[in-house]
Amino acid sequence: MSFKDSDLRAALKDLAGDPIQDADRVLRSLPAPGWPRVTWWLLAAGLAAGLAAGLLGGILLSDVFRAGSGASKPGEPSALEAKKRKEEQAMKEKGWGSEPVLLFSLGPVSVTEPGAEALPLTGSWHVAFDSVFETNESQAGMLLPEDVQVRLDRDTVLRVVDHRSLILVRGQVYLYTGSQQDAVVAVETALGVAEARGGIAMVSCDSQNLEMVCIMGRGSLRPKGGEPVVLEEETVLQLVEGREPEKPQKVDFMCIRTGWMSELIMLQEDVRELHYRIRKLVTAYEDGRFRQEATVEIRKLRGHCVPLLVEVVMLSRPPNDRSLGREAAILVGELSERESVPQLFRLLYSTDPEVRVTAYRGIYRITGKDAGTGDKFWRSQSSPQEREKVTREWYREVVR
Amino acid sequence: MTEGVRPATRGPRDQDLVDETLRGSREAYGLLVVRHSRTVRALCLARLGTRRELDDIVQEAFLRAFRGLPRLKARDRFAAYLHRIARNICADLLRRRNPDTLSTDEVQLESPGGRESTADLRQERLSLLRELVGRLPLALREAVLMFYFEGQSYEQIAALLGVTEAAVNQRLHRARVSLRRSFGLGRAVGQGRGQGQEEGQ
Numbered sequence: 114m115s116f117k118d119s120d121l122r123a124a125l126k127d128l129a130g131d132p133i134q135d136a137d138r139v140l141r142s143l144p145a146p147g148w149p150r151v152t153w154w155l156l157a158a159g160l161a162a163g164l165a166a167g168l169l170g171g172i173l174l175s176d177v178f179r180a181g182s183g184a185s186k187p188g189e190p191s192a193l194e195a196k197k198r199k200e201e202q203a204m205k206e207k208g209w210g211s212e213p214v215l216l217f218s219l220g221p222v223s224v225t226e227p228g229a230e231a232l233p234l235t236g237s238w239h240v241a242f243d244s245v246f247e248t249n250e251s252q253a254g255m256l257l258p259e260d261v262q263v264r265l266d267r268d269t270v271l272r273v274v275d276h277r278s279l280i281l282v283r284g285q286v287y288l289y290t291g292s293q294q295d296a297v298v299a300v301e302t303a304l305g306v307a308e309a310r311g312g313i314a315m316v317s318c319d320s321q322n323l324e325m326v327c328i329m330g331r332g333s334l335r336p337k338g339g340e341p342v343v344l345e346e347e348t349v350l351q352l353v354e355g356r357e358p359e360k361p362q363k364v365d366f367m368c369i370r371t372g373w374m375s376e377l378i379m380l381q382e383d384v385r386e387l388h389y390r391i392r393k394l395v396t397a398y399e400d401g402r403f404r405q406e407a408t409v410e411i412r413k414l415r416g417h418c419v420p421l422l423v424e425v426v427m428l429s430r431p432p433n434d435r436s437l438g439r440e441a442a443i444l445v446g447e448l449s450e451r452e453s454v455p456q457l458f459r460l461l462y463s464t465d466p467e468v469r470v471t472a473y474r475g476i477y478r479i480t481g482k483d484a485g486t487g488d489k490f491w492r493s494q495s496s497p498q499e500r501e502k503v504t505r506e507w508y509r510e511v512v513r
Numbered sequence: 514m515t516e517g518v519r520p521a522t523r524g525p526r527d528q529d530l531v532d533e534t535l536r537g538s539r540e541a542y543g544l545l546v547v548r549h550s551r552t553v554r555a556l557c558l559a560r561l562g563t564r565r566e567l568d569d570i571v572q573e574a575f576l577r578a579f580r581g582l583p584r585l586k587a588r589d590r591f592a593a594y595l596h597r598i599a600r601n602i603c604a605d606l607l608r609r610r611n612p613d614t615l616s617t618d619e620v621q622l623e624s625p626g627g628r629e630s631t632a633d634l635r636q637e638r639l640s641l642l643r644e645l646v647g648r649l650p651l652a653l654r655e656a657v658l659m660f661y662f663e664g665q666s667y668e669q670i671a672a673l674l675g676v677t678e679a680a681v682n683q684r685l686h687r688a689r690v691s692l693r694r695s696f697g698l699g700r701a702v703g704q705g706r707g708q709g710q711e712e713g714q
Contacts, residue, residue, distance in 0.1 A: 115693050115696065115697070116638065116642060116692070116693070116696055118661070120638065120642060121642060121646075121657070121661045121692070122661050122662075124638075124639040124640075124643045124646070125643065125658065125661050125662040126645070126647065126655075126662075128554075128558055128662060130550065130551070130554050130567070130568065130571065132546070132547040132548075132550045132551055133547060133569070134568075135546055135550035135554075135571055135572070135575070136543045136544075136546040136548070136550065137544070138568065138572045139542070139546045139575040139576065139579075140539055140543050140546070141573055142572060142576060143539060143542065143576070143579055160579025269678070287681045324706035330534065378706055416540075450540055451538075451540035451541070451543075451544070452538070452539050452541075452542075452544075453540070453542040454540075454543075454544075455543065455547060512544055512547040512548060
């Protein structure tokens with residue numbers, strides 16, 4: 114009683130996994146590359162430095178107290194300086210350091226610290242409270258104490274008084290009020306004050322308009338000299354100079370309004386927001402009600418949306434969903450980059466010939482290899498078995 | 514110039530893909546995963562058998578490898594580095610499973626779908642063969658999985674396991690002899706057991 118080598122191969126074949134699926138899973142779980150990883154280290158280093166400075170300050174102060182006479186002497190700091198030092202000391206004790214704003218900018222952002230000249234800063238920087246940030250052509254993100262986060266759109270001028278109080282001169286900002294429950298971040302503008310409470314909001318303004326979008330939690334908008342209007346989740350309120358405020362309106366598809374942050378979201382180390390956004394966009398795309406708008410936003414996220422779009426294609430069933438599947442396949446082909454090639458290979462198994470052709474062209478475009486086939490092969494001139502064979506060989510050629 | 518453990522005959526070299534990954538390219542790392550996931554799977558299979566979390570273990574190995582990439586000095590040795598990580602994950606898992614021993618004497622190489630119906634004679638033979646591979650000593654099991662499951666050459670297996678090609682040849686020979694011997698015995702016992710069960714019903 115014996116067996117052949119081929120039996121042994123066949124016996125073990127069932128145990129094989131799918132490298133394409135493995136790659137999908139791994140890529141989906143990878144942290145986004147880029148500078149945020151570095152900046153978290155910088156944040157940690159900054160906090161450590163702040164703690165060390167606080168410790169050193171404490172030691173020095175204790176020395177002063179040990180030698181203290183209690184009376185003022187000539188050359189001692191003025192009341193104002195003493196107050197400033199006290200504030201700095203308080204910030205140090207809280208572990209914030211004297212520069213508690215951690216700025217990440219995608220391009221040069223003009224930063225003016227109190228009593229200093231404006232400096233164009235790119236990348237990650239620690240900045241003092243009460244500084245003014247002017248983004249011009251760039252976008253930026255900020256981490257403030259107590260997990261407060263702020264994002265600045267292009268052409269925005271913002272003064273960060275402290276982590277709960279901002280002054281928006283013009284432009285658009287995104288606010289997350291931080292880890293404390295019901296915490297408030299107030300944004301003062303020329304037309305009124307917007308307050309975000311326990312959640313996420315966006316505020317934008319120019320000389321004649323002020324708009325607040327409440328994404329999560331609650332918000333309120335108080336016109337100058339008027340009563341505050343409360344905003345619930347997923348509502349928007351606009352104030353126009355010289356007019357009475359209207360009622361907040363429901364936002365039907367929030368992803369359009371938050372689209373300006375796509376680049377910042379993709380660069381974050383924490384991918385949860387990105388994944389949430391992708392799910393929302395692809396669901397909207399599939400649903401069809403906001404397909405055009407969703408397509409615009411999906412394009413901004415480039416290859417990140419490909420895996421879910423491939424699911425849309427593969428799950429669409431002719432004849433009803435055929436146009437959806439084909440449209441999605443074209444979008445996949447357009448968005449695919451080198452890392453999406455395994456996803457495109459999945460589309461070669463589609464029952465829709467046009468989807469297969471789109472996938473074939475996509476892989477050819479990205480890899481420069483065509484498996485010796487053409488459109489006709491994938492559209493009509495082949496059996497499933499022949500396609501399976503070619504797909505496997507092509508796959509090996511491309512990825513090995 | 515030193516080539517990696519498993520030099521790519523086509524496509525970019527591991528070293529280049531590692532460099533691209535470190536420059537921020539996720540696609541490059543995707544290609545590394547596609548290229549090496551079968552080997553990692555074979556390594557883990559040899560140690561753990563087919564388990565439901567095998568996908569997760571493979572994923573974990575690649576994730577850890579990714580996180581440690583900036584510290585990888587010999588970038589042409591990505592495969593060896595990855596395999597070391599996979600082995601460590603398996604060792605941790607075995608230790609958690611049985612803290613007293615780190616036994617890899619025997620594993621259950623069941624297919625993901627579980628045991629096939631014994632009504633199909635060929636499937637029964639294959640199922641038995643899988644079971645017997647799982648009972649081979651780890652060193653032989655590894656060689657068998659690398660050769661028959663992963664389709665690697667003697668040279669590649671030798672480089673991967675850190676032994677000579679002659680040793681690989683010997684391990685495969687010993688594995689085949691052992692399997693043939695057990696296969697005859699297993700078939701006889703299996704048939705007897707099958708008859709008994711039928712009688713019992």
